[in-house]
Amino acid sequence: MTDVAFTAAAAAPRRSGVLRRLSRHPAFVVGFSIILLLALCAVLAPLISPIDPSAMKVRFRFRPPSSAFWFGTDQFGRDIFTRVLYGARISLLAGFAVCVISGLCSAAIGVIAAQFRKLDGAIMRLMDALMSFPAILLALGIAAALGPRVSSVIIALTVAYIPAGVRIVRAAALTVREMDYVQAAQISGASSLRIVARHILPNCFSPLLVHLTFIFAYAMLAEAALSFLGVGIQPPVASWGNIIAEGRDYATEAWWVMLFPGIAISLAALSLNLLGDALGDLLDPRLKGGA
Amino acid sequence: MTEPLLSIRNLQVQFRADSGWVTAVDDVSLDVGEGDCVGIVGESGSGKSVTALSILQLHDRGTTRMPSGSIQYRGDDLLRAEGAALRRIRGREIAMIFQDPMSSLNPVLTIADQISETLRRHQGLTGAAARKRVVELLGLVRIPDAPRRADEYPHRLSGGMRQRAMIAMAIACKPRLLIADEPTTALDVTIQAQVLELLRDLRQELRMSVMLISHDLGVIAEFAQRVVVMYAGRIVEQAPVAELFRQPVHPYTIGLISAVPKLDSDAARLTLIPGRIPGPQEDIPGCRFGPRCAWVQACCRDASPSMMSVSDLQSARCPPRVVALGAPHG
Amino acid sequence: MEAGLIRIVAIKFLQAVPVILIISVLAFLLLSLLPGDPAVIIAGEQASPAAIENVRRQLGLDRPFVEQLAIWLLNLACGNFGSSLILNQSVLSAVGERLPVTLSLAALSISFTIPVGVFLGSLAAYCRRSWIDTFVMTVALLGVSIPAFWIAILGVILFSVQLGWVPSSGFVPISEGIGPWFASIVLPALILSLFQIGFLARMTRSAMLDVLSQDYIRTARAKGMSEWQTVGKHALRNALILIITATGILLSAAIGGSVIIEQVFALPGIGRMVVQAIMARDYPLVQGTMLILGFTFVMINLLVDILYTLADPRVRHD
Numbered sequence: 004m005t006d007v008a009f010t011a012a013a014a015a016p017r018r019s020g021v022l023r024r025l026s027r028h029p030a031f032v033v034g035f036s037i038i039l040l041l042a043l044c045a046v047l048a049p050l051i052s053p054i055d056p057s058a059m060k061v062r063f064r065f066r067p068p069s070s071a072f073w074f075g076t077d078q079f080g081r082d083i084f085t086r087v088l089y090g091a092r093i094s095l096l097a098g099f100a101v102c103v104i105s106g107l108c109s110a111a112i113g114v115i116a117a118q119f120r121k122l123d124g125a126i127m128r129l130m131d132a133l134m135s136f137p138a139i140l141l142a143l144g145i146a147a148a149l150g151p152r153v154s155s156v157i158i159a160l161t162v163a164y165i166p167a168g169v170r171i172v173r174a175a176a177l178t179v180r181e182m183d184y185v186q187a188a189q190i191s192g193a194s195s196l197r198i199v200a201r202h203i204l205p206n207c208f209s210p211l212l213v214h215l216t217f218i219f220a221y222a223m224l225a226e227a228a229l230s231f232l233g234v235g236i237q238p239p240v241a242s243w244g245n246i247i248a249e250g251r252d253y254a255t256e257a258w259w260v261m262l263f264p265g266i267a268i269s270l271a272a273l274s275l276n277l278l279g280d281a282l283g284d285l286l287d288p289r290l291k292g293g294a
Numbered sequence: 295m296t297e298p299l300l301s302i303r304n305l306q307v308q309f310r311a312d313s314g315w316v317t318a319v320d321d322v323s324l325d326v327g328e329g330d331c332v333g334i335v336g337e338s339g340s341g342k343s344v345t346a347l348s349i350l351q352l353h354d355r356g357t358t359r360m361p362s363g364s365i366q367y368r369g370d371d372l373l374r375a376e377g378a379a380l381r382r383i384r385g386r387e388i389a390m391i392f393q394d395p396m397s398s399l400n401p402v403l404t405i406a407d408q409i410s411e412t413l414r415r416h417q418g419l420t421g422a423a424a425r426k427r428v429v430e431l432l433g434l435v436r437i438p439d440a441p442r443r444a445d446e447y448p449h450r451l452s453g454g455m456r457q458r459a460m461i462a463m464a465i466a467c468k469p470r471l472l473i474a475d476e477p478t479t480a481l482d483v484t485i486q487a488q489v490l491e492l493l494r495d496l497r498q499e500l501r502m503s504v505m506l507i508s509h510d511l512g513v514i515a516e517f518a519q520r521v522v523v524m525y526a527g528r529i530v531e532q533a534p535v536a537e538l539f540r541q542p543v544h545p546y547t548i549g550l551i552s553a554v555p556k557l558d559s560d561a562a563r564l565t566l567i568p569g570r571i572p573g574p575q576e577d578i579p580g581c582r583f584g585p586r587c588a589w590v591q592a593c594c595r596d597a598s599p600s601m602m603s604v605s606d607l608q609s610a611r612c613p614p615r616v617v618a619l620g621a622p623h624g
Numbered sequence: 625m626e627a628g629l630i631r632i633v634a635i636k637f638l639q640a641v642p643v644i645l646i647i648s649v650l651a652f653l654l655l656s657l658l659p660g661d662p663a664v665i666i667a668g669e670q671a672s673p674a675a676i677e678n679v680r681r682q683l684g685l686d687r688p689f690v691e692q693l694a695i696w697l698l699n700l701a702c703g704n705f706g707s708s709l710i711l712n713q714s715v716l717s718a719v720g721e722r723l724p725v726t727l728s729l730a731a732l733s734i735s736f737t738i739p740v741g742v743f744l745g746s747l748a749a750y751c752r753r754s755w756i757d758t759f760v761m762t763v764a765l766l767g768v769s770i771p772a773f774w775i776a777i778l779g780v781i782l783f784s785v786q787l788g789w790v791p792s793s794g795f796v797p798i799s800e801g802i803g804p805w806f807a808s809i810v811l812p813a814l815i816l817s818l819f820q821i822g823f824l825a826r827m828t829r830s831a832m833l834d835v836l837s838q839d840y841i842r843t844a845r846a847k848g849m850s851e852w853q854t855v856g857k858h859a860l861r862n863a864l865i866l867i868i869t870a871t872g873i874l875l876s877a878a879i880g881g882s883v884i885i886e887q888v889f890a891l892p893g894i895g896r897m898v899v900q901a902i903m904a905r906d907y908p909l910v911q912g913t914m915l916i917l918g919f920t921f922v923m924i925n926l927l928v929d930i931l932y933t934l935a936d937p938r939v940r941h942d
Contacts, residue, residue: 128639132646135921136914137880140898144654144910147902224771228884231773232899247774254781265774272769280765352842356753385848397839401938402861412847447937463847 024285031285034277041271045091052085057239065257075259077249086241087263093242095271097153098223101160106215108165110207113172114199117180127173130166138163139225146234156235160222171214175207209286216279220272227268243268298325299503300349300388300471305363307344307353309574315359316575319344319527322363323601326471326503333518333535334507335550339571341527342507346473350384351375386416389464393476395456399448405432406444409463416467431462435492454485458492465496471503472496478513490517511554515539520607523547526572526582529601533608543610543619545587581612589614628940629933636929640922647918651911652696705912710904715912718897725795725893728805729885730878732813737820737874742860742867744821745828749836750855760825767822772881776815776888783811793890812889816881820874824867831866835859864935872928876921 025031044051060080068075074083116126133141138160145159179185185202193201229235230244238245243264250260307319319341326332334342347353349365349372365372367388375383392398400408409428413419419427425444432440435458448456457477464472474493478486490513497504508514514521514535521538523531523546531544542548549567569586572578578585580595587594591614602616603609610616671679680686684695699706705715748760784792790811796804835841836859844854883895890896894913901909933939 128642128646131643131922131925132650132918134876135643135647135918135925137876137883137917137921139880139883140895140914140917143883143899143902144914148654220769227771228773232884232887234902247771247777251777254777255785258781261774261777265771265778268774269766269770272771273765276765276769350846352846381848381850383848384846390846392839392843394839398843400840400844400858400862402864402936403858411849411853415848449938460843463843 025281028281028285030277031281034274034279034281037270037274038278041091041267041274042095044088045095048085048088048092052082052088054082054085056081056085056089056241058082065253067257068259074263075257077246077257077260078253083246083260083263086246087243087267090241090243090246090264091267091271093153093236093240094223094226094244094268097157097160097226097242098219098271098275100157101164101222101226102215102219104157105161105164105168105218106211108161109168110172110204110211112165113169113207114176114203116169116173117176117203118195118199123173126169130169133162134166136163138221139228142225142229143232143234146229151234151237153236156226156229159229160225163225164218164222168211168214168218171210172207175210176203179203179206213279213283213286216275216282220275220279223268223275224272296328298327299330299367300326300505301366302345302349303364303366305345305348305360305365307341307348307358307360310357310359311575313575317527318574319348321600322524322529324522324529324532326505328470328503329497329501330503331497331517331519332503332505332522333514333520334505334522334524335509335511335514336524337509337571339526339573340509340524342524343475344527345524346390346475346505346507348373349473350388350390351380352390382416385412385464385469386467387469388471388473389467389469390473390475391457391460391464391477394480395453395460396448396480398460399456401448404445404447405451405459409444409459409466412463412466427466428462431466432459434465434496435459435462436488437462453481454489457481457485457489461489461492461496465500465502468500469502471505473505473507475507476509477506479508479510486513493517511550523550527574528582528611530583530612531608531610532601533604533610537605537608541608541619543604543608543615544583544612545589545615546583547610549586632933632940633930636926640926643922644919647922648697648700648915649693651915651918652693654907654911654914700915705915706908708901708906708909708912710901710906711909715909715916718909719894719913719916722892722894722897724797725891726879726882726886726895728795728798728809729813729816729882729891729893730875732809733816733820733878734871734875736813737817737824738871740817741821741824742828745825745830746832746855746860746863748825748829749832752833757829761829764822764825764829767818767820768826769822770818772815772819773884773888775818776812776885779811779815780888795891795893808891812885812891816878816885819881820877823877824870824874827870828863828867831863832859835862838862861935865932868928868931868935872925875924879917 058081060076063072063076063080064078066072066076066080072082072084074087076082077086112126112130116123141163142156142159145162146155149155149158179202182202185198188198188202226235226242227244227247230242231248233245233248236242236245238249246264247261250257250264254261302325303323305319305322306317308315308317310316322341322345324332324334334345336342344353348360351372353360360373363373367383370379372380372383399405406425406428409431410419410424413424413427428444429440432444437443437455437458443451443455443459448459451459457480461477472493477493478489481489493504493506494517496502504517506514506517518535521531521533521535522529523538523544525546531538531542531547533543538547539551542551546567549565552565553567555564567586572582572585580593580597581587581590581599584590584594589612594614599611599613601609601611602613604616604619684692687695703716705719707714708718711718744760744764748757748764751757780792783789790807794808796808798805832855836855841854841858844858849858879895882893883899885891886893886896887899894917898910898913901907901913
């Protein structure tokens, strides 16, 4: 280490636990709080608003936001606040499911590609081919083919996002493979499975985790877009995307129908992006001195 | 006595840490005269590189400050220099080469590009004239096949050649002072000798002063005329090279010299200095070497010692030892 | 051009061939992935058995699978991407008609995105931890978090309905005047750039932070280079690799994004055509268009790879 780096590093704070550092990182705190809040709203939706989101009260159509209807009502007299709450369930669930499933698949495929050189070529060409289609178009095609429901959207987006994750896992796995301690483990006779499980996977975890946080955000935005286009979740089931779609025609008269779900989506995506940034900063082995 | 070319007085450098500002280097005063060759020696964390980087204000602005002290160069305080004035000094009057030539050279630009940049900025040379000078400079630093090498990228050259290229870049505008921060540390031993010899020859040909920084006593002994020993952010001893080895005053210097294993000694074990170098944020009362010193006395913990002259040319930051040597000056 | 460079370009070309092959097969399989009988789906559930049989024969679905695949690939080799069931024209001509729209949109937004995104990202990295950094990054964060279709609708309401500055829908080709063309495309292009600029600024900042902490930046300053030269030449050239990667991703995202933007602004582009084709079950059109888009991106990736080797000399001498 050069003289200056040594002195500067010595002056830097000692490494406190990861959790402690996370809690001091403003982006992490803000991002995590918001998404937690939204998740709680989604889970506790029936408790927070006991109204049925699909209940049509035509007498109350197009009411602006008031103490009775916090976010106003739409053309059928449905309470927008409740619909947004229940919409959170769909949108967050879809995003989370895509995130988890594509993450698991990416990890598996990525590690296999890195471990077995003979399969690597074929796998990566397939991934390249999949990545040649814009993700939203791929998802659009698959979702339309499978029918307009939540599961279609989840499957479609998962397939669309797997290739990007595979690239990241594979890159991380390849780097780890060359590390001295992995080679030492190989020499000492550890089985391939053990090496993968104990050494390679844990090291792919950090970059993949950061990537998946952003995937959660993209998936949520994509689900909203797909529902908006009509190939995703159909009304009367509320999704933030289709509430906006329905509200579009009355945008000038009943601006509140479109406004609140849009804000909700933006908030959710914002918090996830902040979270991803914070995780990226902190899990980066090079001490770059923070955001 | 003529004015020294460069005069550092009471330099203090601080880094920003979570707990506030930490002093990395304190009370550093040294002179470099015309045509001088000064060697700064010390281990990692001694503050030698920090001191050197301060001369051209190469520290990271956000996290470093130099609250006190001055660096006088031809009548101007370099620490107060800014903008165009500072840029005129960098590369033109004072140049610097660094430890790792691979990371210190821009990997996406050719050697010729990087050298002719300096020529264009400071001497207005462009086109064929610049090219001619670049090849000339590469020849001066003894890079074989210079015209071809000039168009190469740094990663295509060997470590020794990269360092020579850096030297060529540094001397391009015939600076008055060359600061060499551990120029040989990253090189193989045989290449080290070649590079040092090159620096020595260039020093004479170009009538340049050199400030050489190294942790390797052998390199310093071979190259420097005067030696400055640093420990834990402070200068602990300054002397002409012969005097330093003949009669080291400061206990750290003594420890440093005896730590070098000698081929012809009978000793079964290596001599070492017990303990470890303190970090800049560690608060040690009195002399910072005290905890590790074999000669430590009660007065060493009471007050922070200042440099005391042993003779006209030698001084050390150790009152007990200086007094013990019967030095008349205080 | 050095021999190494040519060799690498050739290798990239060869690597692209199997990818193109796989894309073609994937596009072909699109139809077979549909649950149920594709002929029934296309003809409609209510169609008579005779009509269904007709569709089947028309699309060649009654032939053995491998034969279908072979015919498909052969057609592709001859430049026949299939025919639209509804539009009564070949896929190629349908795409060709709508290309100017999507191209205008993508080109305008990218030409705006790249300079603004790179500049903002570099600025944020250079002024790290200052209010400029926070401000720029907040704007970038908003750009990547706000759903494009939503802000597009809001934009239409504000700039078209309320202010009347630009038309709320429809595309005016350049042949009818640059002014009207620009007016019809500027709002959609700007909305499209929002996400892109946010993304590019963030990537650029990340890359520049890394680069600006490198030793060679210190060397550049030690030589007396001005800050503009140090950042603009020394730093940016090194961040170029990451910036090129990001731009490649953005081109793909631009086409994806234009699908939604074209819907909102009723622009008769390729994206809108695909959505309508999917809704109308015009599967040959969907297949053919996806294929054309796939090929386009393979070419774009190839270009990006070649740009890499130009940007980073270390890659050339493997």
